[in-house]
Each structure stands twice: as structure tokens, then as C-alpha cells.
Amino acid sequence: MRKLRLLFEKKERAVYISHLDLMHVLQRVFLRAGYKLKYSEGFNPHPVISIAVPMSVGASSECELLDFALLDEEIDYTKLIADLNAAMPEGIVALEVYEPQRKASGIKWLRVEGIYEYDNRDAEAMLDALREFYAAREIPVTRKTKRGEGVLDIAPHVKELSFKVVEDGVRVEAMISVNDPTINPDLLVNALRQIRPDLVPDFAKFKRLEIYDENMEIFR
Template sequence: MITVRISFKKMNEASYISLLDMQRVMQRVLKRSGLPVWHTLGFNPHIYMTFACPLSLGQESRCECVDVKTEAENPDFAQWQTALNAIMPTGIEVYRVEPVKMKADAIAYACYRIRYPADAAEKLAQYNSLDSLPVEKKSKRGVRMVEMKEYVPTLELETEGESVSFAVCLPASQDLNLNPSLLTAALEAKFGVPAANASILRTEFLTADRQKFE
């Protein structure tokens, strides 16, 4: 049995598909495609699927992936990609299908491009003068304070037409997973830059040694 990684982009209106709905989308698309994917055993068999680092609602991504299994001996992955893209919802595009190279738990960081209207540049630049920016992170384990400046020392702003953007790489491991919305919320609280004006795009995953996750 081969574990297959389906890598896809989730853009525009597709960013508002929740994880639960994304699981349903993939189940239906894989069934409709007729691809030889493996089903779990038991009373209610379903397609085995594992998503890496589920994306928050409203955030876009160029690097999503879901792992499935197949018992096919020599799968044609180019044909898999074509078959899936033919029936994917608008905004979801499969750009690679191949056997798994790295396990999902190798992901240590997620990188993002955060974009604001250009008139936010002056306020955003004030972040670089801060010595500290503690944020409150809530999870099932409770509440903990995280020092954002430890993970994002500075914002390197880039102006592009009517927008300004910056890149950040945040922890995305089982021990610590920081959502970029923590940063945008802190920027709103500190400098009055509305978090609702931020568009968040996940660009890539990195391993603990800062290598690209594949």
C-alpha cells in the first residue's frame, strides 16, 4: 500500500471552506474521480485521509496537502492530478500528486504573507520599535502567554501598489502552533490596524532545520 500526498492551493472563496467541509469535499471528489483510494475497514468504511496543519477559516494557502492511501501497484499520478482538478470546487487546484516523502509531523514552521491596505504601512512600521509584544494563546490545554517578538523580531514591509505586505514564519508543530491571526489581532490592539483588513496567505511549510517540507 502506498501513501499518496495530494498537494493543493486553496484560494479566493475556497478560503471560507472549513476543515470539516474540506474533509467532505475531498471525500466526494475522490469518490467521483473513481481513483483507487483505500477505504477504512469496519461498519462504516470511508476514504482514509489525513490533512497537515488545518488552515483557519478565511485564510488562503498555496501549500495545503492531504494524504490518502492506494493499493494500486503503479499509479499514474499525472492522471490523478487531472482527474481531481476536473471536479474540484472553484478556488481549489491540485498542483502535485506523489508518494509521501516526509511525514506530516516533520512540519515545524508555517510561513505566511500578510497583506494590508497601503495606508497601514506607517502604523505597522511601529512594530519594529517594540521591545516586547506578549499575546494570549488559547487552546484546549488552557491559556498561555507567548512573546510574539521572539518569533517575529521585525516586519520587513514591502509596498505593492495599493497594499503593503510582510512575510512571517511561525511555529506549527505539535508543541506550539501559532496562528497568524494572533499577530494581526495584536497589531490591531497595539496600533489600531484593523485585523479585518488583513489578508493572510500561507506560502510554505518548513521542517525544524528550515528545509522546505515536501
Template sequence: MLPVREKIPHVVVRILFTKTGDLQYISHLDLHRAFTRMLVRAGVPLWYSEGYSPHPRLAFATPLSVGAESEYELVDVNIVGDAETLNPAALFALLRDTHIPGLTVKDLYLPTRPFSAITHADYTLRFRTAGADAALAARCAEALASSPLVVLKRTKKGERDVDISPQIRSVRAAFEDGEVVIRARLAADSANFLNPEYLVKILRGAGLVMCGNPIEEEYSILRTAVYSGDTLFR
């Protein structure tokens, strides 16, 4: 008979971090590995699952496409200890100076709500595109505010045409520093998550952006916050 493993107390901490620069090009699996290595190097007492293949428990919040950056990423990490004796400030100090370029820990705390409470996320999309001016920005805002906005969307049941307009809570556009800048709040719950790349597809399909020289034109996507209703999610 195998010996019974003693139950090790553990607690979940939530980490707020950035994913910018070259990190925008790594996959979710690579991010998981990089984050785990960073925690180990920092000396964080990770809690490992039981069984024949013990592994640390990390759970990331909303998905982020490869090629998109974020100033507001969240991950829940199981660590050894209990809520009464845990010192979040001490753990944050361990991680503050141990980071990967583009991955900066901004906060660490005990969570009070599950990730399932997330409903929306804010994004900033910047287009360096031919003909960029205030008039083009206004046309982009008008296009994204119209309804229906039908795109070919990949779902668990395959590809199908979907009207994404109900998943766009708000959208604003401006002309800043030679770029068309779109700021949008999009659905981010598990059942209605909207990838901001679909906004790019809508605007490109309408002939508004990214229709000129592909060598000279470019765009970027940055997630800036996530919400539960109208409240910033933490």
C-alpha cells in the first residue's frame, strides 16, 4: 500500500501583471511555463497538485490572442500556506524585482471574486494606415456602432456567421499622433467573449483601414482593463 500523502494547506493569490513587447508573440502554454519559472526563481512557495504528475496550479483569466498586448492580465496561483498567515506584501516584494522583459507584476492580493464574474474588457486599437485623419476616425466609429455587424466567427461547433454588435458595449475613435485610435469595451465573459481582432476585420472589410501598402501599414491591440459590470475587476 502506498503511503498516504499529508495534506498540505494552500491558498490562492491573484497576481496582476503586464504582457507587452515580445511577449505578445508567445502562446498561452509558453506564458504558463514562463510564469511558473519566474515564480520558482523568485522563491514563491508554490503548491503542487497531488497524483503521479504533480504540477503547480495556475489559472489565467480572460484569453489574449497572440499578437495582442495587455496592461491588465490576471492569474490565480496556488501557494503553500493559509489566508491568516499569508503576507501578500512579502510575496509581492519577491516578484517585484524578478520579472521577464514585458512581464511586470503590478499587484498581488487575495481574490474576493472568481474569474467567472468578468463581463467586459477594455481595448485600445491603434492603426497606422493610409489616409488616417479625424474624418477617417469618425467613419470607423460609425462603422463599429452600426448593427448588425456580421462576421464569420469560429465557434466550438465550427465556423458560422455571427452578429457581434451586441458584444460591443461601447466604442470611441480619435485621430492621435498620426494614427486612428479605437477604444472599445467588449464582452469578455466565457459565453460571449469577443476577440478585438473582429473589429479589425470589420474595418478592413469596409475598406477603412489596412487597405494600403502592407509594408507601411500596421496596427496594434492593447488590453487596458477588465470589468465585472461597471466595476473594475480585481
């Protein structure tokens, strides 16, 4: 048995596949590509696979990690990637396969891109206000967690912000904490909704660009 990690992209129509559904999708991808996934023991065996820091439905990603284990004796990584891609639904692309050197729990930061769409407002005019808003020393946001509602200051957990006017509105890029605490990119917009409703875009979509460890090194 070999423990492996797959780096893949999730984009286009596939961004609407939920985390749970994606697990089933990938399980079937391996099976129809002809590989033997390792299964759990017990009465109801299921494949031992996990996706690191799953995203919310609707977000795309250039950088997803799937941990899995194969029982196949010989594995040619280049062929494995080609076989998986031939069996993938539209929008999911296998990029790399390798033996992981560390646990996925070591992921600490995500670099995300948000496109804030403003329909009847001038994006140029929003730019400075957004920059100023996210530069505040404190950004307290009320959010629902498993333990009820709580206020979280997201300012220390959102870094390296940059803003740019693009065709559809404003492109926001940021480094956000994904572990202790977990900052969902949607919180960036929720912060506006709670504090500066006038800056809330008509629509916002997010893309994950890269993942990092606590030392800001790219995580693989």
C-alpha cells in the first residue's frame, strides 16, 4: 500500500460540487480509472480518502489536496495523472501526485482571490474605501459557529491584502488563516455587510490560489 497525495484544480461547473459529493466523485474516478483504493475495515468499508481544508460550494481552486492510499503494486505517477484526468468530470483536473512529506494539518494560510462585482457603482471609487476598511486595526465580525454566535476580530488573520480594478469590479487578493481560527473567505464580505453595508458588492466569488504552512512556505 502506498499513501499518496493528489494536487488538483476545481473550476468551472465543478465548483458547485459539495465537499461530500466530491469525495464520492473522486472515489468513482479512481475506480473507473482502474486503481485500487485502500478501504477502511469494518462492516461498512469506505475508501480512506480526505480532502484538505474543503471550500464552500461555489468557490474555485487552483490548489486542492487529496490524501489517499493505493493498493496497486506498481504506480507510474505520470500515467496515474493521465488516467485520472480521463475519468474526471468537467472542471476537475489532476496536476501532480506524490508521497506526502507531512500531514495536511500543517496547512495554516490560504491565498485567495475575491472578485467583488459592483453593478451600478464605480469600482474605481470603491477601491480606496475597501483598502481603508481592510487596513483597520480591528475588524470584529459576528459569525455563527458550532458553539453558537461569536464575535471574531478577523484583522490579525487576514494579511497581505491587495486591490485592483478589473473588468467585473474589484479584485481582492489576501492571505487568510485557515486553521485556528478558520476564516471562510465569505467572512471578508460579511465584514462589509456588518460594518460598511455601502461597500457590499452585488456579488462576490472566491478562488483559492495557494496554500501555505505557518512559516508562509508553500505547502505540498
